Amino acid sequence: MGYVQEARENHVKKKVEEALRSKMKQKALKECDYYASRYAECATGRTFSVVWQCRKQAKELNDCLHHYTNDAVLEEMKREYAQNQEGKGPAKP
Numbered sequence: 001m002g003y004v005q006e007a008r009e010n011h012v013k014k015k016v017e018e019a020l021r022s023k024m025k026q027k028a029l030k031e032c033d034y035y036a037s038r039y040a041e042c043a044t045g046r047t048f049s050v051v052w053q054c055r056k057q058a059k060e061l062n063d064c065l066h067h068y069t070n071d072a073v074l075e076e077m078k079r080e081y082a083q084n085q086e087g088k089g090p091a092k093p
Helices: 002-031 033-043 055-068 071-088
Strands: none
Touching (some): 002 071, 033 055
16 A cells, blocks of 8 residues: 555656646746747758857857756755645645
């Protein structure tokens, strides 16, 4: 019985982590919209040349996205989620 309960808790934790990752990515895209727009503008009308012609814009976009999507940010989000859950009491099955 303990194994089944533990598996359920891990499954819930996995779902929560997936939701937090999704939220983190959404926030990153919102915060980095300026850089995404610059990259898209540079890439418009290009095919193969986008690789070298838009290298600067791609690096700026990647740097911005990494700033908002890294392990430290995810751990902070997990910590905040856990604190919010503690305040609500035990979860209902």
